[in-house]
Amino acid sequence: MFDTLTLAALPPEDEALRPQIRAFIASHVAGLPADRRARSWQGFDAAFSRALGQAGFLGLTLPKAYGGQERGPFARFVVVEELLSAGAPVAAHWIADRQSAPLILGYGTDEQRRSYIPRICRGEALFCIGMSEPGSGSDLASVRTRAERTDKGWRVNGQKIWTTNAMHSDYMIALVRTSGTPEDRHAGLSQLIIDLKAPGVSVRPIVDLTGDAHFAEVFFDNVELSADALIGREGEGWKQVTAELAFERSGPERIYSSVVLLDAWIRHVQAVGRGDAGVLTGRFMAEIATLRAMSIACTARLALGESPVVEASIVKDRGTTFEQDLPVAIGDDLAAHPDEPVSDELYRTLLYVTHIAPSFSLRGGTREILRGIIARGMGLR
Amino acid sequence: MDAHALLEPFDRMLAAISAPAAVRAVEAGGDASAMLSELAQSGFLDALVPEEAGGAGLSLAGIAPLIEAIGAHAVPLPVAETMVARALLARAGVASRDGPIALATAGVPGQIVPCGLVAAHVLIDLGDRLVLASADALAVTPTGVHHALAARIGWEGTPVGRDITRPPAGLRALAAIVRATLIAGAAHRLLEVTTRHANERVQFGKPIGRQQALQQNLAVMAENAVAARIAAQLGCAQGLDVSLAAAAVAKSTASSVAARLAGTAHAVHGAIGISEEFDLQLLTRRLHEWRLADGSEGYWNGVLGAARLADPAGSVDWIRAEVFA
Numbered sequence A: 001m002f003d004t005l006t007l008a009a010l011p012p013e014d015e016a017l018r019p020q021i022r023a024f025i026a027s028h029v030a031g032l033p034a035d036r037r038a039r040s041w042q043g044f045d046a047a048f049s050r051a052l053g054q055a056g057f058l059g060l061t062l063p064k065a066y067g068g069q070e071r072g073p074f075a076r077f078v079v080v081e082e083l084l085s086a087g088a089p090v091a092a093h094w095i096a097d098r099q100s101a102p103l104i105l106g107y108g109t110d111e112q113r114r115s116y117i118p119r120i121c122r123g124e125a126l127f128c129i130g131m132s133e134p135g136s137g138s139d140l141a142s143v144r145t146r147a148e149r150t151d152k153g154w155r156v157n158g159q160k161i162w163t164t165n166a167m168h169s170d171y172m173i174a175l176v177r178t179s180g181t182p183e184d185r186h187a188g189l190s191q192l193i194i195d196l197k198a199p200g201v202s203v204r205p206i207v208d209l210t211g212d213a214h215f216a217e218v219f220f221d222n223v224e225l226s227a228d229a230l231i232g233r234e235g236e237g238w239k240q241v242t243a244e245l246a247f248e249r250s251g252p253e254r255i256y257s258s259v260v261l262l263d264a265w266i267r268h269v270q271a272v273g274r275g276d277a278g279v280l281t282g283r284f285m286a287e288i289a290t291l292r293a294m295s296i297a298c299t300a301r302l303a304l305g306e307s308p309v310v311e312a313s314i315v316k317d318r319g320t321t322f323e324q325d326l327p328v329a330i331g332d333d334l335a336a337h338p339d340e341p342v343s344d345e346l347y348r349t350l351l352y353v354t355h356i357a358p359s360f361s362l363r364g365g366t367r368e369i370l371r372g373i374i375a376r377g378m379g380l381r
Numbered sequence B: 001m002d003a004h005a006l007l008e009p010f011d012r013m014l015a016a017i018s019a020p021a022a023v024r025a026v027e028a029g030g031d032a033s034a035m036l037s038e039l040a041q042s043g044f045l046d047a048l049v050p051e052e053a054g055g056a057g058l059s060l061a062g063i064a065p066l067i068e069a070i071g072a073h074a075v076p077l078p079v080a081e082t083m084v085a086r087a088l089l090a091r092a093g094v095a096s097r098d099g100p101i102a103l104a105t106a107g108v109p110g111q112i113v114p115c116g117l118v119a120a121h122v123l124i125d126l127g128d129r130l131v132l133a134s135a136d137a138l139a140v141t142p143t144g145v146h147h148a149l150a151a152r153i154g155w156e157g158t159p160v161g162r163d164i165t166r167p168p169a170g171l172r173a174l175a176a177i178v179r180a181t182l183i184a185g186a187a188h189r190l191l192e193v194t195t196r197h198a199n200e201r202v203q204f205g206k207p208i209g210r211q212q213a214l215q216q217n218l219a220v221m222a223e224n225a226v227a228a229r230i231a232a233q234l235g236c237a238q239g240l241d242v243s244l245a246a247a248a249v250a251k252s253t254a255s256s257v258a259a260r261l262a263g264t265a266h267a268v269h270g271a272i273g274i275s276e277e278f279d280l281q282l283l284t285r286r287l288h289e290w291r292l293a294d295g296s297e298g299y300w301n302g303v304l305g306a307a308r309l310a311d312p313a314g315s316v317d318w319i320r321a322e323v324f325a
């Protein structure tokens, strides 16, 4: 079973990107303290994202014809690995680069591709994902936000929630009902590109338990959209959103959320010269190395043009488990040495990651849902 | 020669000579010589020996699927260990010996060695050199564990045998990678039989595999099996001149999932999995034995962590340089 997840190497031409992206990161984020860098996915810096785009580090998987670099998933792996292990603030371009642009490339008209993708590659068009609603979390097919046809296009009413970066974004790709009722489940759903500056859209940020506001509620009150807001085909929204989730879930980024904390802790242990942290450190190294190998194996399937949803779920579930174990074990190690001073920076990083860690196995599909996908891949359902 | 082309005939041979009944017979003290001569005649024991020395000249990564198959078939002989030992002998220019060779990686008398009871020779790491000793010249004592083929290997003073150059990272690192690969093979077989059982066993009017709680546990089991295999592949990628770090990643990961995999497999099987006549125990007993052999996860974590803490680099950079290079 799962014989396709086998050791793969990063091609040398993609490895060659590493010194360049490293130098770029060093010149942009070197001064940030660890507790800022630990936010990485949630660190919003539009100027940084635009600079990345100008330097050619966005759109690595996208065709040159639309402003991309046409290099493929391995190149993206190298760049993303460097960004995340340094804790660079990637939130501004993250969603557009990872899934909105590939979705538009796959299902959009040529006009839509030309309109959005080059701007995404420059880090200038920011996107958010409008899937979840108050009554629709894991059961995504039950969405109630509706779009009706009008003379000029579409009229949208309803509400999304937990929408990452809605308050900073230019567009939302929303999953909405265009016919039938929630009882019709997968039939009658469509995806619309909603200009968040359109009249009738209101965005209310939601503050999380760490004090950050990275996600939001978004309300649609008779929002009028032109006909070209529809992406792909009417009624095909479920199929498209499944493909979009495959982009979201197949990335290498599901293993590095706590790595800034890991390195801050290792620097602490090295500085105090303590000899009893070796076994724990070794466990972390064995786990992270194994996960990296799994993640590259998954990337290799992407590079072959596959959509490795089951394999990616394996990497994500195991990766987020590791990401969540890290702050627990590090907290125990530090507090098992109560007479050893811990810097504010390390302490804040530890508590930030500890508090935000539950989200690692919620965003992009919960642990239980992913294990269900794996079980289906095993022929159990 | 392409190892993948070899896998099919090798697997077919193992299925024929190492069927569960044959495994049980050897474990009960029966004669393994027929199994052994079949293996010797097949030529596979020299898979890692260079072509100029009469072997197949395959790499460790190349034969990893074969080692996995040995694990999956619960072969009651140290076949993978013998392959590695014969390669080390050929390298040292020492004429190869007939019969199975076990690997003793601790350097102290009294250590527990997998397949020690059925080995004709033991390759012992004494820290500065390896010694190939005949089992007849060693004290080989059963451990007393039911049906286990592991044995305590002892000697007086220093063991008598042929000296061989010690690989720089030591025999334990190489043995750990082989062990991790055996674990990966057994783990995947265990996953298959457990998934099949979940789809066939009916309770409450439907296969137990339809129960979400079991599906979730089986999904984690799959993750663990995948992790063991890829970690073993990381180890094998370095060939016979293994690095300590790659060996540590391989064995730490494989050992830490081995016990969990065995636990889930038994839980899903229920009582029948505990019974001696059911084949599950042939695999799960081995998983536990291999987990402990050549250093457990705790041992290798200590090795890996000490190396990591001695380096100022970031963690991702460190594993790229030490494990993936």
Ligand SMILES: Cc1cc2nc3c(=O)[nH]c(=O)nc-3n(C[C@H](O)[C@H](O)[C@H](O)COP(=O)(O)OP(=O)(O)OC[C@H]3O[C@@H](n4cnc5c(N)ncnc54)[C@H](O)[C@@H]3O)c2cc1C
Pocket: A128, A129, A130, A131, A132, A133, A136, A137, A138, A139, A161, A162, A163, A164, A165, A215, A359, A362, A363, A364, A365, A366, A367, A368, A369, B212
């Ligand atoms: C940081 C963060 C960012 C997010 N960003 C976005 C975004 O940008 N856009 C967006 O659309 N959404 C976003 N989400 C929402 C996310 O997709 C949902 O949280 C997720 O799909 C789960 O939905 P829920 O929170 O309503 O939980 P529920 O679906 O209510 O689940 C609650 C619990 O029940 C379990 N459960 C539910 N159904 C089953 C089942 N059938 N079997 C077993 N267990 C089950 C779940 O696993 C979970 O443990 C974000 C969430 C977080 C935490």
